[in-house]
Structures are given as structure tokens and as C-alpha cells.
Amino acid sequence: MWDAQMYHRYGAQRLQPSLDLARALENKKPRRILDVGCGSGMSTACLVSAFPDAEIVGVDLSQEMLQKAKENLPTVQFLLRDCSKPLSDLGTFDLIFSNAFLQWIPNQETFIARAFAMLRPNGAFAAQIPLAQEMPSFSCILEAEKQFPEKMKQIQPHKYVLHGAGDYYNMLASCTSDISLWITEYCHPMDSPEQILAFLQGAALRPHLEYLEPEEQALFFEDLLTRLKNRYPRQANGKILFPFRRLFVIGKADARIV
Numbered sequence: 001m002w003d004a005q006m007y008h009r010y011g012a013q014r015l016q017p018s019l020d021l022a023r024a025l026e027n028k029k030p031r032r033i034l035d036v037g038c039g040s041g042m043s044t045a046c047l048v049s050a051f052p053d054a055e056i057v058g059v060d061l062s063q064e065m066l067q068k069a070k071e072n073l074p075t076v077q078f079l080l081r082d083c084s085k086p087l088s089d090l091g092t093f094d095l096i097f098s099n100a101f102l103q104w105i106p107n108q109e110t111f112i113a114r115a116f117a118m119l120r121p122n123g124a125f126a127a128q129i130p131l132a133q134e135m136p137s138f139s140c141i142l143e144a145e146k147q148f149p150e151k152m153k154q155i156q157p158h159k160y161v162l163h164g165a166g167d168y169y170n171m172l173a174s175c176t177s178d179i180s181l182w183i184t185e186y187c188h189p190m191d192s193p194e195q196i197l198a199f200l201q202g203a204a205l206r207p208h209l210e211y212l213e214p215e216e217q218a219l220f221f222e223d224l225l226t227r228l229k230n231r232y233p234r235q236a237n238g239k240i241l242f243p244f245r246r247l248f249v250i251g252k253a254d255a256r257i258v
């Protein structure tokens, strides 16, 4: 269950990667764009302003996130779809854009192959994926989860499925020979460890909020907060830097491997 309000609490920090990915595509002139896992429309809004003449379709599995997207962008077509299933009935696209979505589906390699099959000549697949496993917050979460080994086995299928840059390169390389990859580490100044926790609750910790009982949640978040306090030191002015590492990939259809 996605909560648009919690997700938007750190809206500026979550928007920046979409802006950066759209900017990397600015000399393309896509006429038709698919925003997969569009959520509340934050990435879609970015596409609307980068490519004002394009027809844009947003797809997501969360009714609540889509509701917010429709309110914010009434002219865009938003559809409730499970993107782990084929989307070919939506037609072909000049750009398939995925911001912070891919990690939420298990069959990412199949998804990427299907996306390439939906690209028009000269089209592109562009994605931003958090490299959560490379951040200290990830080991804090794993440590805190150890309190509930049985429950975590149940929650595991609902958690994100993480891969590294090399894995994504391999997934794209079986579709195209024209691939760009880069990593950006955003460094968010936070006021408190509680803010880091709240940031994580907006996305990475959604499964914990959904499947842990209230008393389990209280124990889990208390333990996690202590670990975050220990891992992220305060700066001289009292702020805490929260580095967040993100992978960007762009694959071009004109070098498609068929």
C-alpha cells in the first residue's frame, strides 16, 4: 500500500532524479511517452514540462497514488496496471521512463525486454533505480529486521528486489548495444535521524508499515532509529547528511538487438 502523503513528505528530494533523467534526454523529441510506475505523478509532471508536446501515458498499480496523479495532472492519461505483466496493448512509445519503480517488480529483466519491444525506432528506455544496498541505511534496516525473522520471511516477497549497476548493464545489453549508465549520490541535509526514518518510510519501508503489527512496528522503528543515529553523524551545525545513491540507465532502440 503506497501512501501519497508520506511519499510527498520529501518531494523535492524524490523529484530531483526525474529532473536529471529527463534532462539527459532533452535532445530527444519523444511524441509518445510511457511513465511506468508513475505513482502520484511526480515523474509524470517532470515529463510534461520537459516534453510539453508529447502524449503521455502513466501506469501504476496503486489506486491511491493514481488518484493524486489524476488530481495534479488532469490532462494526462493515467491507467491502473500491473507493470510486471505485459503492457503491449498500450501500443508503441518513443520513450519509456521509469523513475524509482523497477526495483518494485521481481521480473525486471523480462520487464526491460518487453519495454524494448514496445519502443519505436529511435526510441529510448530510461530508468533511475536507487542503489539501496550500497547505503548505510540498508544495513541498519537488515539489522533491525533480525528481531522478527519469521515475519520477515512473510514480508520478503513484498520488499524491493535490488540489483547492482552491472546487473542492469547486462539486462540492457541483451536488448541494445547503445547504453549509458551513471551513478549520482545525492546528499540530503536532514535535521534529525527521525527525518531519515520518515524518508525511508515513504518508500523502502512501505512493506514494513503494511505487514508488521503495530507493536512490532513500534519495536522495529525504535531499533532502526537507534541504528540510524549511530550511523549518520551530525555536522558542525547540527544537520545530518543523508547520502542517497541512485543509478541511471538509458538504452537506445536504434541499436536494438533483435
Ligand SMILES: C[S@@+](CC[C@H](N)C(=O)[O-])C[C@H]1O[C@@H](n2cnc3c(N)ncnc32)[C@H](O)[C@@H]1O
Residues within 6 Å of the ligand: 002, 014, 018, 036, 037, 038, 039, 040, 041, 042, 043, 059, 060, 061, 062, 065, 081, 082, 083, 084, 098, 099, 100, 101, 104, 105, 203
Ligand atoms: C517510489 S514510487 C515512484 C513513483 C514515481 N515514478 C515518482 O517518480 O515519484 C514507486 C511506484 O511503483 C508502483 N508500483 C510498484 N509495483 C508496481 C507494479 N507491479 N505495477 C505498477 N506499478 C507498481 C507503486 O505503486 C509506486 O507508485
